[in-house]
Amino acid sequence: MTEAGELLALVRELRARAAEGDLQVGPAGAARPAPPKPEPVEPPGLDALKAQVAACRKCPLGAQRLNPVFGVGSPKAQVMFVGEGPGFQEDRQGEPFVGKAGQLLDDILKAIGLSRQTVYIANMVKCHPMVDPSNPDARGNDRPPAPDEIEACRGYLEEQIRLIRPRFIVTLGNVATKALLREELGITRARGVWRELRIEGLEEPVRLLPTFHPAALLRDPSLKRDVWTDMKNLRTELSRP
Numbered sequence: 001m002t003e004a005g006e007l008l009a010l011v012r013e014l015r016a017r018a019a020e021g022d023l024q025v026g027p028a029g030a031a032r033p034a035p036p037k038p039e040p041v042e043p044p045g046l047d048a049l050k051a052q053v054a055a056c057r058k059c060p061l062g063a064q065r066l067n068p069v070f071g072v073g074s075p076k077a078q079v080m081f082v083g084e085g086p087g088f089q090e091d092r093q094g095e096p097f098v099g100k101a102g103q104l105l106d107d108i109l110k111a112i113g114l115s116r117q118t119v120y121i122a123n124m125v126k127c128h129p130m131v132d133p134s135n136p137d138a139r140g141n142d143r144p145p146a147p148d149e150i151e152a153c154r155g156y157l158e159e160q161i162r163l164i165r166p167r168f169i170v171t172l173g174n175v176a177t178k179a180l181l182r183e184e185l186g187i188t189r190a191r192g193v194w195r196e197l198r199i200e201g202l203e204e205p206v207r208l209l210p211t212f213h214p215a216a217l218l219r220d221p222s223l224k225r226d227v228w229t230d231m232k233n234l235r236t237e238l239s240r241p
């Protein structure tokens with residue numbers, strides 16, 4: 001079976017098992033009953049930062065959004081996943097990656113023994129960039145964040161990284177990869193290659209792995225093979241002390 005086929009088979013198996021009785025798959029692939037999910041408790045720093053984002057108007061997106069989308073997951077996560085910005089569904093629910101792309105991200109996390117509760121998921125910008133902000137209910141109204149919006153919002157993500165101190169960051173897609181690394185390297189060439197990200201205030205650089213955005217996998221399923229390779233790579237690094 002190809003690696004892409006391996007990922008698909010694994011995702012199907014996980015869905016079937018979840019339907020049967022909420023099973024969880026560990027790093028070695030062994031099924032076990034899922035423990036009760038703890039409510040993520042944000043440390044004071046993250047809580048205060050979240051309040052700042054809720055009141056933020058540093059760029060025009062703040063006045064256009066329906067809800068700020070701060071981030072979700074464990075404040076002690078070993079790995080952070082970073083996308084570009086909230087879309088239509090995220091704007092309504094105030095949580096990153098909740099549409100179809102989000103469901104696929106959840107499946108990918110499960111396939112390597114992780115979950116939305118054990119990683120941290122955030123975006124480069126915290127408010128929904130729209131093509132036509134006067135019509136937030138229109139579909140197909142999403143757009144990537146502009147460079148000045150990313151710069152206005154960058155400090156919030158960097159502070160999240162300082163507070164969470166993840167061992168690894170996975171950037172999802174072209175926009176987040178270029179923005180965080182401050183490079184023009186496209187995702188097709190950047191993906192799968194470990195990089196180091198220096199964040200002011202952290203003594204050690206954070207290891208960063210670019211991969212494709214889940215939305216790109218929905219448009220072009222042939223990219224799943226590369227993402228599966230990247231996720232196995234991440235799983236191997238996570239298993240090291």
Ligand code: SF4
Pocket residue numbers: 053056057058059060061062063125126127149152153
């Ligand atoms: S996108 Fe970021 S900088 Fe702009 S208003 Fe929202 S939180 Fe503030």
